[in-house]
Amino acid sequence: MPASFAGSGKSSSINGAESGHAGLREHSELIVHIATGRASSKTDLARLTGLSRTTVSKRLDALTRRGLLSTHLGDSTGGRPAVKLGVDPSAGAVASIDIGLSHCRVGVLDLGVRLLDACYVDITPDAGPEAAMDGILAALEGLLTGLDRRWSDVRAICVGVPGQVDAEKAVPIRPLTLPGWEGFRLQDVFSRVCDAPVLVDNDANLMALGEYRSRADAVDHMLFVKFGSALGCGIISNGRIHRGANGIAGEIAHVRLRGTDYGELLCTGCGNSGCLRAVVNGAAIAARLADEGLPVRTKYDVIRLAQQGEPRALRAVREAGERLGEVLAIMVCFLNPELIVIGGSFAVLQDDLLAGVRSVVYERALAQATRRIRIETTALNADLGLLGGGHLAIEHALSPEGLATWF
Numbered sequence: 001m002p003a004s005f006a007g008s009g010k011s012s013s014i015n016g017a018e019s020g021h022a023g024l025r026e027h028s029e030l031i032v033h034i035a036t037g038r039a040s041s042k043t044d045l046a047r048l049t050g051l052s053r054t055t056v057s058k059r060l061d062a063l064t065r066r067g068l069l070s071t072h073l074g075d076s077t078g079g080r081p082a083v084k085l086g087v088d089p090s091a092g093a094v095a096s097i098d099i100g101l102s103h104c105r106v107g108v109l110d111l112g113v114r115l116l117d118a119c120y121v122d123i124t125p126d127a128g129p130e131a132a133m134d135g136i137l138a139a140l141e142g143l144l145t146g147l148d149r150r151w152s153d154v155r156a157i158c159v160g161v162p163g164q165v166d167a168e169k170a171v172p173i174r175p176l177t178l179p180g181w182e183g184f185r186l187q188d189v190f191s192r193v194c195d196a197p198v199l200v201d202n203d204a205n206l207m208a209l210g211e212y213r214s215r216a217d218a219v220d221h222m223l224f225v226k227f228g229s230a231l232g233c234g235i236i237s238n239g240r241i242h243r244g245a246n247g248i249a250g251e252i253a254h255v256r257l258r259g260t261d262y263g264e265l266l267c268t269g270c271g272n273s274g275c276l277r278a279v280v281n282g283a284a285i286a287a288r289l290a291d292e293g294l295p296v297r298t299k300y301d302v303i304r305l306a307q308q309g310e311p312r313a314l315r316a317v318r319e320a321g322e323r324l325g326e327v328l329a330i331m332v333c334f335l336n337p338e339l340i341v342i343g344g345s346f347a348v349l350q351d352d353l354l355a356g357v358r359s360v361v362y363e364r365a366l367a368q369a370t371r372r373i374r375i376e377t378t379a380l381n382a383d384l385g386l387l388g389g390g391h392l393a394i395e396h397a398l399s400p401e402g403l404a405t406w407f
Contacts, residue, residue, distance in 0.1 A: 024400035024407070026051060027059050031068060031087065031398050035111055036213060036391060040084045060085070066406045067091055068111075087111040092155040093147075094393035095140055095196075098203060098385030099161050101125060101177050101229035104132065105382070106139045108147060109390035111155070111397065113213070117143045118386055128180040133189045141193075151194040155397035158389035159186055160203035162230050164248050170200040176269045177230060197402075199392055203385055204250060205241050208234025210388030211341050214380055221337045224378075225252075227324065227353075228344035229282045229299060235335065253277035255327045276327050280320045282345060289316055299345055306349050317349050321356020328357060329364035336369050343378040350377040 026049070033039040033048055045056045063069045070088040089110045098105045107118030121139045123132040144150060163175035166183075175181045187198040208224035222236040233250035235242040242249050254267065256274045267275035278284060282299025289296040289305075292312055296302055305313035328340060340361075346353055358375050378384060396402055 023059075024403055026055065027063060027407075028398055028400045028403055030056065030059050031063055031403070032395055034069070034085050035087045035113060035394050035398060037113070040086070041082060042085075045085075062407075068406060089114075092397070093144075093149055093153050094390055094397060095154055095157040096386040096389030096393060097136060097140075097157070097159045098206070098389065099123070099132070099159065099178070100203065100385075101162060104136065105386060106136055106143065107383070107386040107390070108140070108143045108149065108154075109386070109394070111394055113387065113390050113394060115383060115386060115390070116147050118383065119143060125178050129178075129184045129186075130189075133186070137189070137193065151196075154194050154196045155402065156199065156393035157186075157190055157194075157196050158199045158201065158206070158393040160201055160206040160385045160389050162203050162232065164246075164251070165200050165202055166247070170198060172200065197396060199389075199396060201241075201389070201392065202232065202234070202247070202250075204232030204234040205243065206234070206388030206392065207343055207384040208236050208341075208388065209241055209391055210384040210386070211343070211378055211380065212236045212239070213391050214384075214387060219339045221335065222339045222341065223250075223328070223331060223335065223337045225324065225328070225340065225342045226344040227280065227320075227342055227346045231277055231281050231324075233331075236337075237335070252327050252331070253281075255330070257323060257326060276323060279323050285316050285320055289313060303345060303349060306352065314352050317346065317352045318356040320346075321353045322360050325357040325360030326364070329361045332361060332365040332369050332373065338372055338374070340373065340375045341378050342376070343381050343384055347377040347381055353377070 029049055030045055033045060039045045039048055042053055042056050046053050060069060067088055068091045070086050071083050072086065089112065091111050094109050096107050096109060104121040104123045105118060106121055108116045110116055119139055121135045123135055161172050161175060162177050164173045166173045170187065171183050171185055172178065172181045186200060190196065190198050204224060204226045207226055208222065211224050212219065212222055220239050224234040226232040231253040233252045235250045254270050254275045254277060256272065257276055257279060264273050265278040266273050267278040269277050282302065286296045286298055286302050289302060289312060294305065294312060296305065302313055306317050342353065354375060354377065361375060362370050
């Protein structure tokens with residue numbers, strides 16, 4: 001887990017069978033399956049958990065009494081409509097915050113992972129975390145007010161940041177693109193307005209989780225690549241975020257490219273030369289095109305020119321895809337994913353970007369590893385980080401520790 005529960009310190013008293021940890025664990029498992037859409041009936045829950053229908057019914061009754069569950073009739077297939085289970089929208093909410101280099105997006109979700117409202121917040125990364133958090137708190141206050149919610153309704157908060165995260169302390173570590181954020185305790189900031197626990201995770205991890213949980217097709221092994229102002233990768237393995245021993249799994253930005261014209265380019269992030277990050281990011285591509293005489297200052301200029309069919313911009317995007325493909329081909333052999341999804345600002349250039357990535361991955365990775373793999377761009381770009389953070393926050397809010405505050 002990326003963070004442990006902290007904050008409210010509320011005690012709970014649960015009588016009878018519900019008071020044991022095993023009982024809370026069963027309650028939690030059931031409602032998480034419902035909240036994340038994996039189950040909508042008692043039959044689904046019995047199959048997923050291995051619990052008897054009697055135990056499932058008993059636990060669901062307890063959750064309903066606490067105001068956590070609601071029921072409605074599903075579509076009829078000719079007989080009696082089935083009763084569908086859902087999380088009661090009035091039971092609470094979670095906040096999700098996606099901090100990027102050129103944006104910050106904040107949102108409020110109900111416990112059924114439905115995005116209720118969201119907005120962008122202007123922040124200046126160089127101004128430090130306190131200034132950014134003032135704007136974020138004000139934006140969340142406005143969203144909650146507009147939704148007729150209060151801070152006391154917020155059950156958990158998840159913050160996505162670019163860079164590495166300390167899993168135990170739930171703080172950013174070495175956030176190269178966010179000066180002053182290292183070790184910054186967001187829990188201390190949010191404790192001014194609410195008791196909700198705060199989780200912090202890498203932004204690409206949250207985008208990967210949001211993509212994975214939003215897909216209709218069953219995929220258990222997936223790579224999600226964020227390609228925009230910066231570069232990141234989230235890994236889904238056996239349906240879970242894979243973070244590695246120190247939480248930095250997926251840091252593809254600092255894999256060195258060899259045998260290319262970029263081998264001596266200095267990486268401003270780590271000080272090494274030839275890193276993928278020095279080649280494949282919006283600023284680097286814009287700088288190369290500006291040197292060629294094109295009117296380019298930012299990644300948005302690159303994207304605009306490529307969409308207009310400017311040959312040099314299209315070539316730069318394809319080349320970036322090829323360099324990215326070099327690293328992804330290695331990851332395909334190591335991790336054997338069935339799907340690679342590319343998101344971030346450059347995902348809108350899907351035809352040319354994917355052409356570059358696919359050409360190298362299919363050429364260099366083992367044939368057996370690429371036999372079933374699909375490489376595509378996301379259809380949910382803007383809200384992926386918020387959805388992934390919402391899922392993570394909800395699972396923590398509905399964990400045994402979180403449920404104890406309801407019981």
